[in-house]
Amino acid sequence: MSTPPAPVRGRPRAHRCDGVAADARRILDTGLRDLWHPVAPSRQVEREPVGLSRLGEPLVLWRDAGGRVHALEDRCPHRGARLSLGWNLGERLACRYHGVEVDRRGIVTAVPAEPDCPMRGTRQLRSYPVREAAGAVFVWFGLDPDAPPAPLRLPEELTSDAHARFLCVANWRTGYRYALDNFMDPAHGAFLHAVSHALGQGARRADTTLRATPTGLRFDRHHGHGGHFDWVEFGDTHCLWVRLGLPYKRRYGPGGDFGIVGFVTGIDPQHCQAYFWRTRKVQGWQRDVWRFLYRNRLEALHWAVLEQDRLVLENMPEHAREREFPCRSDGALLRVRRLLLRRARTQACARARQGMLQTPPATLA
Ligand code: FES
Ligand SMILES: [Fe+2]
Missing domain, CATH: 2.102.10.10 (Rieske [2Fe-2S] iron-sulphur domain)
Structure with missing residues (x-):
């Protein structure tokens, strides 16, 4: 005859691992530490x-x-x-x-x-x-508030005089991770932004390649006839950024592909602030033409595109990522998600080792 299991008295004792897992969750939901994050446009x-x-x-x-x-x-x-x-x-x-x-x-x-x-x-x-x-x-x-910071290394579009740039900042009522998924998902351009001036030109079906870069990874989409359409790159240089390249019609002024460098900063688990630097490699009079066109025509179009993103992202059910069926075109965002998860766990373990585990504030009975 088997012995019945001993009755459990009271609540099971919290294990240290529970604290680490909860802290990893908090880090993942609000944003990784030991990184530079943009927190405000300078003008603010x-x-x-x-x-x-x-x-x-x-x-x-x-x-x-x-x-x-x-x-x-x-x-x-x-x-x-x-x-x-x-x-x-x-x-x-x-x-x-x-x-x-x-x-x-x-x-x-x-x-x-x-x-x-x-x-x-x-x-x-x-x-x-x-x-x-x-x-x-x-x-x-910093994970350790007293440790010195790493150097801030930004993509060259944000530091080199060869690039003209405009910064646009949007507050979204969604966790930063859904916004980052959106950055890493160029395939949505041909659907959600189908009427957009640049993104709507994209192929709905495209072959994709994913490869490692010295600072992260790059995801390319190719048209059926071997033509290149767009790409997105994820970089980790003591700050996490995303860079996109989009072909632009000639009527949108001089310069090569239109670029976006994006960052997304968690405000809290349900809100984030997205930073978009719109960039173009142009100089001299061509830069003036582009700046004029951007201010007078393109900026409004870009805000309209962001509104399309905002509508979808702000209406994502909170736990959508727990019940999904990812496709091949989601390859890049899945890689980035894994990286964030691994890093959040490592950071929570480091905090636990240093006795700095974050505990939720006590509530008064
Ligand atoms: S001086 Fe700041 S709360 Fe009293
Ligand atoms: Fe979009």
Whole structure:
């Protein structure tokens, strides 16, 4: 006669692995760490402090008198008021509630109501490394808040004078992973954007090739007669970016293929901010023609295309990716998903080893 299993008393004890898996999920849902992420277009950060949520973390950004942007956790060390509501004192911020001052390193420099308060001189807040490039503010979200950041390496379209570029930023009510899937899925162009000026020219059926590049992978689509249509590249250079190339009709001005360099930054698990740099390799008078055409004609068309993407993405059921039937044309996005998942797990394990596991905030009974 077999012995009945011992009754389970109370709730099973949480295992450390459960904590790691939950942390990996949180990282995956909000955005990988140890990367630079664009958090705002430069024009959004002026003298007034700006409060943002990025990768599920509240940030305050401000510009000092020399024009340098700084980023701190958006929480006053006194009683937690938003520092972004306070005053810009150059390399310091002052909280609007009781005037506590914190410098760009997160060190409390003044407690006006109690000058001998022991909080003075201590580091109370996390500060984030910041770089500005191509009209956007990039922030380093280090796994270890005290470790130095890796260098910011952007695709050449964003750094070289040979390329003209316009930045367009869109907020979408969807997790960043669906937006990244969309970037990595050029096949949707011939359907969702069928009436678009460039994307609608794409073949509905195309042969595809996927190959590794020195910084990531590239996915090409070829027309049935061997002609090349479009491609998308994923790069990982201490920041995750996507680059697309699209053929452009002659009537859309001089220059080679039209390019898009895209980034997508998680705001929280259900919202993201997508960055699109529209680029073209043109110089001299041809650059002027292209800039004029872009501003007067193409920009509105591009916003219309983004609206088509937004409609589909914002209406994706939350768990759509758990019940899908991927096709060959999804090869590139599946590879990127695997990379994100692996990296999120590695980062959660690293955090657990360092005793920095993120625990959800306790709730009061
Ligand atoms: S909460 Fe900021 S000074 Fe009191
Ligand atoms: Fe699209």
